[in-house]
Amino acid sequence: MQTVVITGGTDGLGKGLALHYLRQGARVLAVGSTPAKGEALLAEATALSAGDRATFLRADLTSVTAAQELVTEVEGTCSSVDKLILCAQRYRLFGTRTVTHEGFEHSFALAYLSRYVLSHGLRATLESAPRPVIMNVGTPGIPLGRIHWDDLQLTRRYNGTKATLQSFRANDLLGVAFAAVHTNTPIRYIGYNPGVVATGMTDHLPQPLRALTKASFTLFATSVAKAVTPVSHLLDEPPGEPFTAYRTTRQLALKGTAFDKDAALRLHRLTQDLLLRQRS
Ligand SMILES: NC(=O)c1ccc[n+]([C@@H]2O[C@H](COP(=O)([O-])OP(=O)(O)OC[C@H]3O[C@@H](n4cnc5c(N)ncnc54)[C@H](OP(=O)(O)O)[C@@H]3O)[C@@H](O)[C@H]2O)c1
Known part of the structure; x- marks a missing residue:
């Protein structure tokens, strides 16, 4: 039986994938921060x-620390993991800078650091599976945002959109570095x-942007049910190359600053240092 771990597996695209793999007969471990959403997923699984086969x-x-504890918990309960799908995200496009209790800027911590910790931390458990895949769901192929090398935590001239876009670009580089290091x-x-994709992502946006985005979702967005199909095909038949990037069904050329190997390794080393300092 395949084991699928999905962060953000209790809502939106992650939940769609959780239900898809439960229907396919897999064991699914869905991660989220809200117990009520976890309970709702378990009720649907029942x-x-x-x-x-469903765990919240x-x-x-x-x-x-929570991401590291999650690694330990998954390692303790699963002899192997076939698929790790990283969907947990909460956009904070507006408002003031928020710092986690460990001292990291919110978007950097949630959207990038947790994915770094889980990708590298679960490597051995994934390598015990016959055809392991990590899918990092974000926005590769969108030429917006950059890494603020001199101020990764955006202590100066903070703005939420800048932070969100930096986390997206950091995830592009995470994939490049993962393949380069391992x-x-x-x-x-x-x-x-x-x-x-028409998810509940908009629920956390301030008005009037929430209403506008919801209206545009009604007109232009793909449903979760439809969006799951190409994702699951890719997860079930992953490409041969160690790292690839896709925008829906289109494979992207790994060129430009978004996929630069030197930048990826630089960010990898900086992240290692940040995590070492956080532990000590
Ligand atoms: N929807 C789109 O149009 C779109 C477009 C491009 C890329 N994406 C990417 O696709 C991925 C999934 O997006 P989505 O639209 O499906 O999002 P969504 O519906 O808002 O779901 C987000 C998931 O992340 C979890 N989450 C949020 N904060 C968390 C935290 N602090 N700890 C643990 N889990 C947390 C949520 O659970 P809780 O609320 O319980 O914490 C929920 O399960 C994201 O990476 C997003 O960037 C989406």
Whole structure:
């Protein structure tokens, strides 16, 4: 039986994938921070007669410690993991800068650091599976945002959109660095942009942007049910290359600053240092 771990597996695209893999007969571990959403997923799993294969893991992934504890918990309960799907995200496009209790800027912590910790931390458990895949769901192929090398935590001239876009670009580089650092791994790392999908993502936006985005979702967005199909095809038949990036069904050329190997390794080393300092 395949084991699928999904962060953000209790809502939106992640939940769609959780239910898809439960229907396919897999064991699914869905991670989220809200117990009520976890309970709702488990109720849907039971309705599919898959309650015994579904687990909700509560974790606030803005915390590095929580992400590390999640690694330990998954390692302790699963002898192997076939698919790790990284969807946990909460856009904070406006408002003031928020710092986690560990001292990291919110978007950097949730959208990037947790994915770094889980990708590298679960490597050995993934490598025990016959055809392991990590999918990092974000926005590869969108030429917006950059890494603020001199101020990764955006202490100066903060703005939420800048922070969100930096986390996206950091995830592009995470995939590049993962493949560059683990040269002999059988894990296939995929950076994936689902396009515009009608999820509850908009619920956390301030008005009037929430109403506008919801209205545009009604007109232009793909439903979660439709968006799951190309994602699951890619997860089930991953490409041969160690790292690839896709925007819906289109494979992206790995060129430009978004996929620069030197920048990826630089960010990898900086992140290692940040995590070491956080532990000590
Ligand atoms: N929807 C789109 O149009 C779109 C477009 C491009 C890229 N994407 C990417 O696709 C991925 C999924 O997006 P989505 O639209 O499906 O999002 P969503 O519906 O808002 O779901 C987000 C998920 O992340 C979890 N989450 C949020 N904060 C968390 C925290 N602190 N700790 C643990 N889990 C947390 C949420 O659970 P809780 O609320 O319980 O914490 C929920 O399960 C994201 O990476 C997003 O960037 C989406």
